[in-house]
Amino acid sequence: MGYEFDWSGVLNLKLWGSALSITLSYAAATIIGGMLIGVVLGVLMLSPRLWVRAPASGYVQLFRCTPLMVQIVWFYYALPIIAGFSISAWIAGGLGLTLYMGAFCAEIFRAGVISIDKGQWNAARALGMSYLKMMRHIILPQAARRMVPPFVNQSVLQLKNTSLLYVVAVPDLMYKSYEIAASTYRPLETYTVVAFIYFLILYPLTKLAKRLEARVDR
């Protein structure tokens, strides 16, 4: 192997700084947005009324069963044709990521709530609690604990998924690494560094998820 490493062109913090902050901002914003959508959709999915439940489930299925890359591309290239105005890559990417996260969060929320033992619902209702009071004081405090580990896991995936922003040329970490590799002719070093950056962010997060899981299991 006669390859000579040359890290000089790629180990430059200034080079990666803005891309890193774009990746992290997208992750944070779309995780928060997805969480809000997830709670609303999750509540709808728990409704006893079919006409409330069905559209929410439909949404969740649609976004869970299509690739995120297709969604982002669709919002960027297809939606403008229907909408009649162009949508910037920044927004198309953010929209895809948020709605996608929302679908998974809805499912996490729903699963957390229905995992609570039937006895808890019975006991709360037998005391005369209304649905809202039961949810607020009995079901959600218990369900929230169980939602935390899958939510952290989904957030880890979401951060990785921001790398798909490159398809619409949002200058995130992934897109930036293309640029750097192209300009330095050093793909090995570049992609190794970008992998390492992702790893440094995500490894602690997965550790955290494990810890939380252990705590909830107790």
Place this chain on the structure above:
Amino acid sequence: MTETANGAAPRPMIRLSDIHKAYGAHKALRGVSLDVAVGDVRVLIGPSGCGKSTLLRCVNLLEQPTSGTVEVGSDRFVFTENGRMPPARQLERFRTHLGMVFQQFDLFPHMTAVQNVMSGPLIVKAMPKAEARDIAMALLEKVGLAEKADVLPRNLSGGQAQRVAIARALAMEPAVILFDEATSALDPELVDEVLKVMRGLAEEGKTMIIVTHEMGFARDVANRVSFMDAGQIVEEGAAAEVFLRPQNPRTRSFLSRFHMRDGAA
């Protein structure tokens, strides 16, 4: 809807009339009628799956009867096939008059013993916290668990948990308490401490419906006993009568499986 005929026999606390309950094609209750007088202790016995829990759940309307009439105190609900449940508000208020104690205790695991007992007054009645706490502490005292007030349910024994659950039901000052196999999930040595509390309530004159397999206890505390089989009450009478001289062959065969511990519990 609630006419009280003057001069007639006193209204029962609970009156169920021709209650049917179907789960799909399966008929869990087939025309059950039942009167429980104020201060009576009614014991329901019968083989597993005969519909005892379903009947209790129809009394506090955790379950919607397919048809029949449920009357408790001055509330009266008539159910017909394809009918609806009463409005949520009305149901919730109705249920505050009925306490229920479950086989698996079903304490709220994220709340301490005293918080569990306070939960009804605090959350449902919006009672001031200090007042709810005083009531809860008095009830924990009554069931012998004042020193466990700040303990989480997972650190209580089954017998202690069930006594907290009884206190939780009592905190709402219900007119009626329903017990669904309150001791069936307990280790044998923990049964008596719970039965003792229930016995105390009976002596106070609380109106109760008790589903139990503790026949010695049932014979001691029950005023009247109903034997259920396959979704119907097939025999009913004074406790002494039913236990000593069961008339129905099914009752006889069921009771013969229990050898009663004399003076048990």
